[in-house]
Amino acid sequence: MSSLTVLTTTPIKEIIFTISFADRIHSSQIESFTNLVDDKYSVRNFIETEIVTERPEKPSAENTNQQWILKCPEENKIINAKQGSLSFHKIKEYVHFNDLMEEFSRIWETFEKVVGHLKVTSLSVRYLNFINRDVDESDEDLVSIQIQHPFDEPLSTHIARIEFNYKSDPSVRANIICAKAKDGVQNGIILDIILNKKQSELADIEQLKAELLRMRAIKNDLFFTSITERTIKKYSHE
Amino acid sequence: MSENLEIIRLKQQLAQSETYGQTYIDLLDDEGLSTFSSPLFGDLYELLQNILSVYENLTGFQKQMLNAVFNAFNNLRKEIDPDRLKSFEHYFNQDNELLLFRSTERGIVNIIFNPEDCIAYSFISKEHGGDVLKFYYSDQDDFEGLAYNFFSY
Numbered sequence: 001m002s003s004l005t006v007l008t009t010t011p012i013k014e015i016i017f018t019i020s021f022a023d024r025i026h027s028s029q030i031e032s033f034t035n036l037v038d039d040k041y042s043v044r045n046f047i048e049t050e051i052v053t054e055r056p057e058k059p060s061a062e063n064t065n066q067q068w069i070l071k072c073p074e075e076n077k078i079i080n081a082k083q084g085s086l087s088f089h090k091i092k093e094y095v096h097f098n099d100l101m102e103e104f105s106r107i108w109e110t111f112e113k114v115v116g117h118l119k120v121t122s123l124s125v126r127y128l129n130f131i132n133r134d135v136d137e138s139d140e141d142l143v144s145i146q147i148q149h150p151f152d153e154p155l156s157t158h159i160a161r162i163e164f165n166y167k168s169d170p171s172v173r174a175n176i177i178c179a180k181a182k183d184g185v186q187n188g189i190i191l192d193i194i195l196n197k198k199q200s201e202l203a204d205i206e207q208l209k210a211e212l213l214r215m216r217a218i219k220n221d222l223f224f225t226s227i228t229e230r231t232i233k234k235y236s237h238e
Numbered sequence: 239m240s241e242n243l244e245i246i247r248l249k250q251q252l253a254q255s256e257t258y259g260q261t262y263i264d265l266l267d268d269e270g271l272s273t274f275s276s277p278l279f280g281d282l283y284e285l286l287q288n289i290l291s292v293y294e295n296l297t298g299f300q301k302q303m304l305n306a307v308f309n310a311f312n313n314l315r316k317e318i319d320p321d322r323l324k325s326f327e328h329y330f331n332q333d334n335e336l337l338l339f340r341s342t343e344r345g346i347v348n349i350i351f352n353p354e355d356c357i358a359y360s361f362i363s364k365e366h367g368g369d370v371l372k373f374y375y376s377d378q379d380d381f382e383g384l385a386y387n388f389f390s391y
Contacts, residue, residue: 014257047290069291078256091256128255159265177252181261190258194251 007235010094011129011191013183017104017212018087018126019202021118027066030081033114034068037107041079043071079107086111101212105205120202125215127223129191130183131231142231143189145178166218172197174222193222253288260292282312282323293330300336300351306377307338307349307357310385322389342391349388359384361391 034044047067067082078089088104112118131142140146147160159179166172177192195215202208224232253259286308290301315323326340336351345363352358361370374384 014255016254018254045294047287067287069294080254087254089256124251126251126255128258130258159262175251179262179265181258181265190261192252192255192258 007232009235011131011231011235012094012127013091013130014126014128015090015095015097015100016087016124016126016128017100018085018124019108019120019208020085020122020124022084022121023115023118025083025115025118027083029115030066030068030083033081033111034070036110036114037070037079038072040074041070041072041077043073045069045071077103081111097216101209104212105208108208109205120199123197123199123202123208123211123215124195125212125219126192126194127219129193129223130181130186131189131191131227132183132186132234133188135187137230139178139180139189141228142234143178143191143227145176145226166195166222169214169218172215172218174218176222176226178226191223191226193219193226195219195222250284282308282315289328289336292328293336295330295334296336296351297334297353299354302377303351303357303374304336306381307384310381313382314385314389318386322386324389326388338388340388340391344391347388347391349384359387361387 031046045068047069067080070079070081072078076090076092078087078091080087080089086108088100088107090100133139133142145160145162147158159177161175161177163173163175166174173196175192175194175196177190177194179190179192181188181190195218197211197215199211202211252262255262286304289304290296296304311323324340326338329337329339331337334353338349338351340347344365345361345368348358348360348362350358350360356373356375359370359372359374361368363369370387372384374381
């Protein structure tokens with residue numbers, strides 16, 4: 001629909017890029033990777049959990065899972081590195097997509113330098129938006145995804161999810177979630193757009209960037225199709 | 239099977255959000271931080287991951303003992319009774335203690351993880367008498383009995 005529309009303020013609250021991979025990597029490799037990550041990620045947490053399928057006295061490397069969570073408090077960014085995936089979060093204030101893409105690409109490049117070339121299985125781009133709802137507004141005023149029901153009363157809470165393959169690129173699976181929620185004291189709606197693309201190969205950083213840019217365009221299309229003209233005006237004037 | 243895996247994957251993805259992961263849990267689970275009634279947690283492993291992620295300041299001792307308690311929960315479910323486990327809630331108090339607790343018609347049952355020394359199991363009965371307090375100092379202690387008692391009330 002209005003993919004060229006530019007909002008002057010943004011309802012985006014969090015952006016997450018995730019690369020999933022099939023290879024099993026050693027926890028020491030993840031640790032080596034974290035040592036190469038920029039020092040601005042000053043808060044570092046290691047979490048290890050044991051998955052027990054037998055008696056505890058029979059531990060196995062297959063039954064443990066380690067993950068590192070690195071936080072950059074100044075820039076509100078998070079890296080989550082664990083067995084099977086690497087995620088990059090940007091929370092709170094908006095940052096241009098290209099800047100995030102460049103940083104994520106550098107992080108992935110560093111990761112592969114340590115663990116070697118990985119067999120990537122999927123790529124995910126997720127945008128979590130929170131659309132403020134004023135007292136005189138209904139959900140229908142703000143988003144075009146609705147739950148139909150036969151009851152007279154307005155819903156006090158709801159969570160709706162729709163899932164489909166994107167029409168012009170069926171390799172991208174879209175999940176759109178609409179949930180009535182609060183952000184602090186502000187009432188509103190979470191509009192969560194999750195795009196997953198199965199990959200058989202991610203040859204290099206340029207291919208990663210190209211895939212991310214394609215998914216960004218899809219995200220924009222789905223976002224503007226999911227909101228109403230009223231919401232566009234709301235975030236074009238505030 | 240593949241559909242189930244897709245659903246589990248989606249649930250994990252929803253909870254992955256730093257900003258709204260907890261909101262999703264609350265939306266899908268009226269009991270707030272309670273556990274097995276939440277469709278976000280397909281198994282004990284996911285739940286343990288979530289607790290470790292939420293409470294970043296747990297000490298090594300608390301993590302070790304929490305692992306041991308979850309091992310016991312898992313053994314209880316696998317080897318004694320798959321329906322034995324019931325929903326419980328968790329909380330981190332101002333004394334840096336992690337609490338797993340259940341409120342039942344008969345009273346409140348707690349497992350309290352002290353930062354360094356021990357974990358305590360307590361049952362506070364709503365009736366006169368019947369209170370229980372036990373301490374565990376090592377992950378080699380009888381956690382099977384602890385798990386059994388925690389879900390007995």
